[in-house]
Amino acid sequence: MLKAVRGFKDVLPEDMPYWHLLGEEARSLFESYGYREIRIPVLEKLELFQRGIGSTTDIVEKEMYVFEDKGGELLALRPEATACIARAFIEHRLDLKHTTNKYYFFGPMFRHERPQAGRLRQFHQLNVEAFGVRSPSMDAEVMAMLYTLARKLHIEDAVSLEINHIGCAKCRPIYREILINYLAGQKDKLCKDCKRRLERNPLRILDCKNETCKEIALNAPRIMDHLCDECRRYFEETLDFLSVCDVPFVINPLIVRGLDYYTGTVFELTTTELGAQNAVAAGGRYDNLIEELGGPSVPGIGFAVGAERTVALMRKRMKLEEKKPTFFFAVLDAEAKRFIIPVVLSLREKKIRCEMEHEEKSLKSQMRKANKLGAKYTVMVGEDELKKGKVTVRNMKDKNQFEMEPSVENFLRLVEENP
Ligand SMILES: [Zn+2]
Ligand SMILES: [Zn+2]
Incomplete structure (x- = not known):
C-alpha cells in the first residue's frame, strides 16, 4: 500500500471544522486591524533563506528541503514565510504603492525535522507581517492581535504571552561578549550543538532544550540588564502599551528566537499542554531584514501561528462537528x-x-x-x-x-x- 511521506499528513474532512474556524477568525480579526492577504510561492531561491534567516541557524543548516532544479538553480521549499513576504515586498516595491504595509498569509511550511518527536515536515502557519512602522504601541498592537486571536479561539487559558527584548546593533554585541564569557566557563557541560553555537550563535544556547543547557541558561547574564537606554525605554513603553491593551504577559529573558533577523521585541505564545512543543506562536521585530535582503531601510514586525498546535488546543476545549444535511x-x-x-x-x-x-x-x-x-x-x-x-x-x-x-x-x- 502506498502511504504518505513521513512527516507529511492529511487533514481529513472531520478535522476541517477546527481549521475553518481558525481560518475564519484569523481572517476577520487580521482584516479588522488593516492587514491584507498576500499569497507567496512554496518555492524560493535558497539564497533568500541563507541571507534572510541566517546561514548558522538550525533551520538553514539542517532543516531545509533544498534541491537543484533541472536548470541547475538551487531552490528551497519555504521553511517559514517572513523572508518570502519580505522578498515580495521588495520585489513589487510595495513601500511605494501603499501607505500601510500590513500583510497576512496562511499556508504550509516545510522543514526536515525528526518526525519521531511528533514534529511534522509539512506544517501550516498563519503569518502576519507589518512593514514600515517602528513604535512601542505598534509592537503592543501586534501582540494584542495575537492574544485576541487566542481569545476568539477559546484557547486563551491554555497559553501565555512571553516577551523579551534582544537589544539593538549597539547593545547586543556587548551582551553577546558577556554571554560568551559566561558560557565559555561552562563549555564542557554544554551539549554538542551548543558547543558549536558558542562562537557562532551564542544567544541560541539560551533556548536549548537540553536539561543541562537549560540550567546553565537559567543562571546566565540577562540581556535585560545590558540594554542600552534607547532599547530599555522602548521595551518599557511596549510593556506599558500592552497593559493599555489589557493583554496579560510575562517577561521571559530566555526567549531569543532561532532566527537571525530578529531585533528588539521578541515574543512567544507558549503552552504547557503539548509536551515539548511549547510555542504555539512566535514573532518579533526585524528592523534590518528588508535592507539586508537588498530592499529599502524599512522596519518590520510580525508573528507566525502554528496551525496544527492551535488546532490541538482547540480540540481539547471544544467539540466541533461537520455540518449535516438539512x-x-x-x-x-x-x-x-x-x-x-x-x-x-x-x-x-x-x-x-x-x-x-x-x-x-x-x-x-x-x-x-x-x-x-x-x-x-x-x-x-x-x-x-x-x-x-x-x-x-x-x-x-x-x-x-x-x-x-x-x-x-x-x-x-x-x-x-x-x-
Ligand atoms: Zn540597544
Ligand atoms: Zn544545548
Whole structure:
C-alpha cells in the first residue's frame, strides 16, 4: 500500500471544522486591524533563506528541503514565510504603492525535522507581517492581535504571552561578549550543538532544550540588564502599551528566537499542554531584514501561528462537528428524481445542504441513510406522492410526518422554522 511521506499528513474532512474556524477568525480579526492577504510561492531561491534567516541557524543548516532544479538553480521549499513576504515586498516595491504595509498569509511550511518527536515536515502557519512602522504601541498592537486571536479561539487559558527584548546593533554585541564569557566557563557541560553555537550563535544556547543547557541558561547574564537606554525605554513603553491593551504577559529573558533577523521585541505564545512543543506562536521585530535582503531601510514586525498546535488546543476545549444535511431526498425511481431534482438544485443554490439518493434503493433503506447522515428532514418521493404531486416530509428528530407541495418556498419556510 502506498502511504504518505513521513512527516507529511492529511487533514481529513472531520478535522476541517477546527481549521475553518481558525481560518475564519484569523481572517476577520487580521482584516479588522488593516492587514491584507498576500499569497507567496512554496518555492524560493535558497539564497533568500541563507541571507534572510541566517546561514548558522538550525533551520538553514539542517532543516531545509533544498534541491537543484533541472536548470541547475538551487531552490528551497519555504521553511517559514517572513523572508518570502519580505522578498515580495521588495520585489513589487510595495513601500511605494501603499501607505500601510500590513500583510497576512496562511499556508504550509516545510522543514526536515525528526518526525519521531511528533514534529511534522509539512506544517501550516498563519503569518502576519507589518512593514514600515517602528513604535512601542505598534509592537503592543501586534501582540494584542495575537492574544485576541487566542481569545476568539477559546484557547486563551491554555497559553501565555512571553516577551523579551534582544537589544539593538549597539547593545547586543556587548551582551553577546558577556554571554560568551559566561558560557565559555561552562563549555564542557554544554551539549554538542551548543558547543558549536558558542562562537557562532551564542544567544541560541539560551533556548536549548537540553536539561543541562537549560540550567546553565537559567543562571546566565540577562540581556535585560545590558540594554542600552534607547532599547530599555522602548521595551518599557511596549510593556506599558500592552497593559493599555489589557493583554496579560510575562517577561521571559530566555526567549531569543532561532532566527537571525530578529531585533528588539521578541515574543512567544507558549503552552504547557503539548509536551515539548511549547510555542504555539512566535514573532518579533526585524528592523534590518528588508535592507539586508537588498530592499529599502524599512522596519518590520510580525508573528507566525502554528496551525496544527492551535488546532490541538482547540480540540481539547471544544467539540466541533461537520455540518449535516438539512434535507435528504429519498426517491423511489427515475421519475421521482426527475420530479424533485429542480427543487433540490434551487435549494442548494440558496446554500441549503441537500442530499439525494442516486442509487436504486428501497425508501426504507434510504430513510436509514438519512438518519446516519444526521439529516434534519427526510423528503420522500414515492408512488403516492408522485400521483398527488406532493412530497412527504419527515422531521427526523420528533418523527413528525406531513405532506406538502414541493415548492422552494415551502422548503425555505421549514429551514426558517427549524434553523
Ligand atoms: Zn540597544
Ligand atoms: Zn544545548
